[in-house]
Amino acid sequence: MRPDRLNPLFxxxxxLKGVGxxxxxxxxxxxxxxxxxxxxxxxxxxxxxxxVANLDEASVGENIVVALTPVEYRASTGRGPLRVLASDAAxxxxxxxxxxxxxxxxxxxxxxxxxRWIAGRLDQYGQMLQIVHPDHVTxxxxxxxxxxxxxxxxxxxxxxxxxxxxxxxxxxxxxPELPEWIEPGLFDKMKLPAWRDALELAxxxxxxxxxxxxxxxxxxxxSLALMLVRNxxxxxxxxxxxxxxxxxxxxxxPFALTGAQxxxxxxxEADLAQQAPMLRLLQGDVGSGKTVVALEAMLxxxxxxxxxxxxxxxxxxxxxxxxxxxxxxxxxxxxxALLTGRDKGRAREATxxxxxxxxxxxxxxxxxxxxxxxxxxxxxxxxxxEQHRFGVGQRLMLAQKGKRTPHCLAMTATPIPRTLTLAxxxxxxxxxxxxxxxxxxxxxxxxxxxERMADVIAGVERHLATGQQAYWVCPMVxxxxxxxxxxxxxxxxxxxxxxxxxxxxxxxQLRPEAKDAAMERFASGGAxxxxxxxxxxxxxxxxxxxxxxxxxxxxxxxxxxxxxRGRVGRGxxxxxxxxxxxxxxxxxxxxxxxxxxxxxxxxxxxxxxLDLRGGGELLGTRQSGDTxxxxxxxxxxxRLLPLAHDDARLLIERDGGLTGERGSAARLLxxxxxxxxxxxxxxxx
Ligand code: ADP
Ligand code: MG
Numbered sequence: 001m002r003p004d005r006l007n008p009l010f011x012x013x014x015x016l017k018g019v020g021x022x023x024x025x026x027x028x029x030x031x032x033x034x035x036x037x038x039x040x041x042x043x044x045x046x047x048x049x050x051x052v053a054n055l056d057e058a059s060v061g062e063n064i065v066v067a068l069t070p071v072e073y074r075a076s077t078g079r080g081p082l083r084v085l086a087s088d089a090a091x092x093x094x095x096x097x098x099x100x101x102x103x104x105x106x107x108x109x110x111x112x113x114x115x116r117w118i119a120g121r122l123d124q125y126g127q128m129l130q131i132v133h134p135d136h137v138t139x140x141x142x143x144x145x146x147x148x149x150x151x152x153x154x155x156x157x158x159x160x161x162x163x164x165x166x167x168x169x170x171x172x173x174x175x176p177e178l179p180e181w182i183e184p185g186l187f188d189k190m191k192l193p194a195w196r197d198a199l200e201l202a203x204x205x206x207x208x209x210x211x212x213x214x215x216x217x218x219x220x221x222x223s224l225a226l227m228l229v230r231n232x233x234x235x236x237x238x239x240x241x242x243x244x245x246x247x248x249x250x251x252x253x254p255f256a257l258t259g260a261q262x263x264x265x266x267x268x269e270a271d272l273a274q275q276a277p278m279l280r281l282l283q284g285d286v287g288s289g290k291t292v293v294a295l296e297a298m299l300x301x302x303x304x305x306x307x308x309x310x311x312x313x314x315x316x317x318x319x320x321x322x323x324x325x326x327x328x329x330x331x332x333x334x335x336x337a338l339l340t341g342r343d344k345g346r347a348r349e350a351t352x353x354x355x356x357x358x359x360x361x362x363x364x365x366x367x368x369x370x371x372x373x374x375x376x377x378x379x380x381x382x383x384x385x386e387q388h389r390f391g392v393g394q395r396l397m398l399a400q401k402g403k404r405t406p407h408c409l410a411m412t413a414t415p416i417p418r419t420l421t422l423a424x425x426x427x428x429x430x431x432x433x434x435x436x437x438x439x440x441x442x443x444x445x446x447x448x449x450x451e452r453m454a455d456v457i458a459g460v461e462r463h464l465a466t467g468q469q470a471y472w473v474c475p476m477v478x479x480x481x482x483x484x485x486x487x488x489x490x491x492x493x494x495x496x497x498x499x500x501x502x503x504x505x506x507x508x509q510l511r512p513e514a515k516d517a518a519m520e521r522f523a524s525g526g527a528x529x530x531x532x533x534x535x536x537x538x539x540x541x542x543x544x545x546x547x548x549x550x551x552x553x554x555x556x557x558x559x560x561x562x563x564x565r566g567r568v569g570r571g572x573x574x575x576x577x578x579x580x581x582x583x584x585x586x587x588x589x590x591x592x593x594x595x596x597x598x599x600x601x602x603x604x605x606x607x608x609x610l611d612l613r614g615g616g617e618l619l620g621t622r623q624s625g626d627t628x629x630x631x632x633x634x635x636x637x638x639r640l641l642p643l644a645h646d647d648a649r650l651l652i653e654r655d656g657g658l659t660g661e662r663g664s665a666a667r668l669l670x671x672x673x674x675x676x677x678x679x680x681x682x683x684x685x
Contacts, residue, residue, distance in 0.1 A: 026158035038171035043151035054090035117144030181665035215632035219644035225675035226426025238277035243303030278407035284433025286566030306380035339365035415602035476533035543571030553579035
C-alpha cells in the first residue's frame with residue numbers, strides 16, 4: 001500500500017483547479033494524469049527576457065519586456081494580420097502583430113492611448129520593428145518584471161504554455177515535505193537541494209543541482225527496486241534442471257552454432273542446474289540467432305522432465321516462433337503447442353489438457369499462456385521475447401511471483417550500451433550474442449534528401465516489379481502524434497494511388513484485429529508494400545522484403561533505426577535501406593545518420609550514439625523512448641547512475657534496507673517513482 005502522505009500526489013489531474021474535461025486529453029497525451037506527473041514535467045528550457053526602457057536599448061531577435069502605448073490599429077484586407085502600432089518612451093514605433101483568430105484579442109488587449117507592458121521577441125518586418133503575438137500583455141510593471149525568466153514546457157495540442165505553467169505551479173505549491181532518502185554523506189558532498197526545494201527550483205530557472213537531484217532520485221529508485229528484486233530472487237527456490245543432451249543432439253540445424261551462441265547456451269545451462277531461479281537476459285541483435293538458443297534452453301528443461309513456455313509479444317510473432325521451433329525440433333519428437341487468445345474450442349481444450357498432464361512439454365504463445373485457466377504440470381522455464389523495450393526487466397521479475405519459481409530467460413534485440421544495461425536490468429545476468437552468423441549480406445544503407453521523393457517512389461515501383469516486397473516507415477512521436485498520424489495516412493493514400501491494393505497500412509491506433517490482418521497479408525505476400533509507423537519494430541520476419549524506406553530518419557533514435565533496418569537483409573537477396581532526411585540537419589544529426597551508413601554493428605551504434613548525444617546534450621533535447629527514465633537524461637544517467645547504484649547498495653547492505661529511518665524514506669521514493677513493484681515483490685516473497 002502506498003504511504004498515506006503520498007496520496008495527495010496521486011490524485012487525478014482534474015483535482016487541480018482549472019482542469020476540466022477539455023484539458024484531460026491534451027494532458028493525458030503528455031502523460032500528465034496525476035498531480036505527481038506535473039511535478040516531474042520539467043521545462044525543456046527557459047526564455048530569458050531583458051527589461052528595456054525603450055526599443056533603442058534592444059536588438060532585433062532579443063526577448064524583451066518594454067512599455068508601449070498603442071497609437072493606431074492597422075487591419076489588413078482579407079486574411080492578413082492586425083498590426084497595432086505602438087510607441088515607446090523615446091518615441092520609437094513598433095508593430096504588434098496578430099495573425100488569424102488572435103487578431104480578435106489584439107484590440108482588446110491593447111486599447112489605444114493606454115500604456116501596456118509587453119513581453120515578446122523583437123523582430124524586424126521590412127523597415128519596421130515588430131513583435132508577433134506577444135507572450136504577455138500586462139497593465140502594470142510588477143507582473144511583467146516577474147516574467148523575465150519563464151519555463152518552456154513540452155506541450156501537446158490544446159494546451160498553452162501559460163495554462164500548463166499555472167497547473168504545474170499549483171501542483172508544486174501543494175507538495176508535502178518528505179524525509180531525505182539520499183545517503184547523508186553523498187547528499188552533502190554533491191551539494192544537492194532537498195527534494196521539495198529541488199522541485200521548486202527546477203521549474204523556476206536553469207538550476208543544475210536541482211535537475212540533478214530529481215534525476216538522481218529517479219535513478220536511485222530504479223536501482224533500488226531492481227536490487228530488491230534481485231535479492232528476493234536469490235532467496236527463492238526453483239527446480240535445478242540438468243539435461244543429458246539426448247534431445248539437443250537431435251535438433252535439425254543446417255549450420256554450426258557461432259561461438260557466441262555456444263557460450264550463451266553454456267551460461268544458461270549452468271544457471272539452470274542451480275537451485276536459485278535463473279534470471280538472465282539474452283541480448284543479441286536482430287538476426288544474431290536467439291531462437292536456437294531459446295530452443296536449446298527449453299530442451300534442457302524437457303530433458304530434465306519439466307515443461308518450458310515461450311512468451312511472445314504478439315499473435316504473429318507467437319506463430320512465427322512456433323513454426324520455426326517446430327521445424328528445428330522435428331527430429332527430437334518433442335511436441336510443441338501454440339496457444340494464443342485466438343485459439344478456441346476443441347483444439348484449445350486439447351492443448352490445455354496436454355499442458356495440465358504434462359504430455360505437451362513446450363508451449364509457445366501470447367500472454368494467454370499465463371492465464372488462470374492454463375495449468376502446467378511442471379513448468380520450470382519461461383522464455384520471454386521482448387515486447388516493450390523497457391518492460392522486459394520488470395515483467396521478467398514479476399513472472400517470479402508465486403510459490404514455485406520458474407527459471408527465466410528474457411530475450412531482447414535492443415543492443416544497449418553497458419551503462420544502460422545496468423540501468424534497465426539491474427544486476428541481472430547477461431549473455432550477449434555479439435557475433436553474427438556467417439554469410440549475412442550487408443544492407444546497402446543510403447541517406448537521401450527528402451526532395452528526391454519522386455525518385456524514391458519510382459525506385460520502390462521498380463523494386464516491387466521484381467516480385468520483392470518493401471517497408472515504408474513513417475515516424476510517430478508522442479509530441480506530434482496527430483500530425484504524424486495524418487502524415488502517415490497521407491503517405492499511404494499517395495502510395496495507394498500508385499500501387500493500389502498492393503499497399504497496406506499499419507499503425508498503433510488501429511484495432512488489433514485490423515493490424516494483424518494487414519500484417520498477415522504482407523507476411524503471406526498478398527500485399528507488396530507495408531506502410532507503417534514504428535509498430536513493425538519488433539520481430540516481424542519477411543525475408544522477401546528487401547527494401548526499407550524510412551521517412552524523416554533524423555527523428556528516430558539510432559537504436560530504433562537500427563532495429564527497423566534489421567527487418568530487411570533477412571533473406572538471400574541483397575537489401576537496401578533508404579534513410580530520407582529533411583534539409584536542415586544539425587551536425588550531430590548528420591553524424592548520426594552517417595554512422596548508420598557506416599556500420600551494422602548494433603552494439604557499436606549504441607555506444608557511439610550515447611557518445612554523440614551524451615556529451616553535448618542540453619536540457620530538453622533528450623529523445624523519448626531511448627531510456628526507461630523520464631527525468632534523467634543520458635548525460636545524467638552516465639554521471640549519476642554509478643553513484644545511485646552504490647547508494648542503493650549501501651542502503652540494502654549496510655543501512656538495513658527498507659527498515660529504519662532512511663529505509664522508510666526510500667520506500668516513499670519507490671512509490672513516488674512507481675518502482676513499488678520492488679516493494680511488493682519483497683512482501684509477496
Ligand atoms: P534473432 O531472433 O536473434 O533475430 P533468429 O533466431 O531469427 O535471430 O535467426 C536469424 C536467422 O539466422 C535464422 O534464419 C536462423 O536460422 C539463422 N541462424 C541462426 N544461427 C545461425 C548460425 N549459427 N549460422 C547460420 N545461420 C544461423
Ligand atoms: Mg527473434
